[in-house]
Amino acid sequence: MSYVDEVLQDVIARNPAQPEFHQAVEEVLESLRVVIEKNEAAYRRDALLERLVTPERIIIFRVPWVDDKGQVHVNNGYRVQFNGAIGPYKGGLRFQPDVTLGAIKFLGFEQTFKNSLTGLPMGGGKGGSDFDPKGKSDREVMAFCQSYMTELYRHIGADTDVPAGDKGVGAREVGYLFGQYKRIRNVYEGVLTGKGLSYGGSLARTEATGFGLLYFVEEMLKCNGHDLAGKTAVVSGSGNVATYAMKKLWELGAKPVTCGERTGWVYDPDGIDVDTLIQVKQVRRASLTEYVAQRPNAVYHEGHEKGKDLWSIPCDIALPCATENELFLEDAQVLVANGCIAVAEGANMPTTPDATAYFQSHGVLFAPGKASNAGGVATSGLEMTQNSERVSWTFEEVDAKLKSIMVNIFHNVDDTAREYGMEGNYVFGANVAGFKKVAAAMQAQGIV
Numbered sequence: 001m002s003y004v005d006e007v008l009q010d011v012i013a014r015n016p017a018q019p020e021f022h023q024a025v026e027e028v029l030e031s032l033r034v035v036i037e038k039n040e041a042a043y044r045r046d047a048l049l050e051r052l053v054t055p056e057r058i059i060i061f062r063v064p065w066v067d068d069k070g071q072v073h074v075n076n077g078y079r080v081q082f083n084g085a086i087g088p089y090k091g092g093l094r095f096q097p098d099v100t101l102g103a104i105k106f107l108g109f110e111q112t113f114k115n116s117l118t119g120l121p122m123g124g125g126k127g128g129s130d131f132d133p134k135g136k137s138d139r140e141v142m143a144f145c146q147s148y149m150t151e152l153y154r155h156i157g158a159d160t161d162v163p164a165g166d167k168g169v170g171a172r173e174v175g176y177l178f179g180q181y182k183r184i185r186n187v188y189e190g191v192l193t194g195k196g197l198s199y200g201g202s203l204a205r206t207e208a209t210g211f212g213l214l215y216f217v218e219e220m221l222k223c224n225g226h227d228l229a230g231k232t233a234v235v236s237g238s239g240n241v242a243t244y245a246m247k248k249l250w251e252l253g254a255k256p257v258t259c260g261e262r263t264g265w266v267y268d269p270d271g272i273d274v275d276t277l278i279q280v281k282q283v284r285r286a287s288l289t290e291y292v293a294q295r296p297n298a299v300y301h302e303g304h305e306k307g308k309d310l311w312s313i314p315c316d317i318a319l320p321c322a323t324e325n326e327l328f329l330e331d332a333q334v335l336v337a338n339g340c341i342a343v344a345e346g347a348n349m350p351t352t353p354d355a356t357a358y359f360q361s362h363g364v365l366f367a368p369g370k371a372s373n374a375g376g377v378a379t380s381g382l383e384m385t386q387n388s389e390r391v392s393w394t395f396e397e398v399d400a401k402l403k404s405i406m407v408n409i410f411h412n413v414d415d416t417a418r419e420y421g422m423e424g425n426y427v428f429g430a431n432v433a434g435f436k437k438v439a440a441a442m443q444a445q446g447i448v
C-alpha cells in the first residue's frame, strides 16, 4: 500500500467519528500524492505525514458560567495547537452549539496550510466551544468569555498562540476575552487579533476575509479572461465574511443577490443592501426576516434543501461564506446548468468533495478556502506586526498589503498547479504550495 493510503487509513482508524477531519485530511493528502511519491522512502522514514496529521497539542477544558437567572451552565472548551513549524499557532475561535473536537481539528489542519500560503510566519491552530452566543445577553456572553479565558490564558501568548474570531466570535467576544487575559496575566500584548481599534486592533481586519476573497476572485477571473464588473453573485451566510464579500462585490461593479442564515435564506433581485444587512444582523442581532420586511422585492425562504437552496438562483459567481459542507453535488449541478463560471470559498470547506469534482470537471474556476479566504488570517498577521512594533497603519496601507498578499497567493497556487501539469486545479496548487513550506520547516527542525 502507498504511504499516502496507509496514513489515510490510519487517520480514519485513530480519529473515529470525526468526519470533517477525515474529509479535510483526505483532500490534502490526495493532492500531495504526487509530491510524496517522488520521495516516499524518506518521508515514510521520517513519519512526515503522520506528524502533519497529528496535532502537536490538544487542550480540552470545562467552561462553567452563570446565566442571568442564576442557573449554572457547563460548556466544552477546545484549543487545538496543530502545527507550529513556521510560526506561533494562529487561528480563530468558533462558538456554536455544533462545535466538536473533530470540527476544531479539521479547521486547525486547514489553517496550517492556509497560514503557510499567506507567506507570513504563522503556524496552524483553532479553538472554540459548543456555547451559543445567539440569544444570550451581553452579560452572559461576558461571563462565558471570562470563564473560557480563565483556562485558556495559560496556553496562549503573543509569541505562543494567538487566537482570533470565527463563527460566533466577533468584536464583542474578542473584547471580553482580551480583557480577561490582560487581567489575569497583567501583560498588555497582542495575544488576540480582531481586537477593537481603541485597544490594538488593525484597521481593515473586520473587512479582510470578505475583501480578500474578492481580491482573489478578481485576479483569478482576470487571469482567465473574465471581468468581475457586471457579474451577478450568489452568496451564502450573513456574518463577517459574507457581509464584506458583498460590500466588495458592489465596489467592484458586481451584484450580490442572495444571503443566508442557519434557518433560511434571502433572494433580493435588487441586490443585497449591505447597510440594511449590517443593521439587522450585526447591530440588532436579528433574523433576515427583518431584512426582507424592509426591502420591497426580497423574499425569505425557510430552511436549506439540497438542489433548492440559494445556489439555485441564476448567477455568474457563487461565494459560499457560511459554513462547512453547505454546497452539495445537487447544488453544483444547478449552478453549472445556470452558467456559473466561478466558485470561491469564503467559508472553510463549504463545498463537498463530489461538488468540487463536478465544478472542476465542468470547467468552473474553483478557488479553495485555504487560498481564497486567507485574507482574514493574513490581516491578523498584519495586526500582530503592528502590535509588536507598537504602530498603527492606515486603512489604505493595510488594505494594499492585503490585496498584494491575495494576488500573490493566487499566483503561487496557479504556478504550483502548472509546475505539476495540473493547470487550473487550484485545489491541488493550494495544498501543494501550502505543504511545501511547512514540510521544509518540519524537516529542518528535526523530529519534534
Ligand code: NDP
Pocket (backbone or CB within 6 Å): 165, 166, 167, 168, 169, 209, 237, 238, 239, 240, 241, 242, 260, 261, 262, 263, 321, 322, 323, 324, 326, 346, 347, 348, 373, 374, 376, 377
Ligand atoms: P459569523 O458567525 O460572522 O457568520 C456566520 C454566518 O453563517 C451567519 O450568517 C450564520 O447564520 C451562518 N451559518 C452558520 N452556520 C450555518 C449553517 N449550519 N447553515 C447555514 N448558515 C449557517 O462567521 P464568519 O462570517 O466569521 O464565518 C463564516 C465562515 O467563514 C466559516 O466557515 C468560518 O470558518 C470562515 N472563515 C472566517 C474567517 C474570519 O475572519 N471570520 C476567516 C476565514 C474563514 P446565523 O446568523 O443564523 O447564525
Ligand code: 2IT
Pocket (backbone or CB within 6 Å): 090, 091, 092, 093, 111, 114, 162, 163, 164, 165, 166, 167, 193, 348, 373, 374, 376, 377, 378, 380
Ligand atoms: O478561518 C480563519 O482563517 C479565521 N477564522 C481567521 C483566523 C485568524 O487568526 O484571523
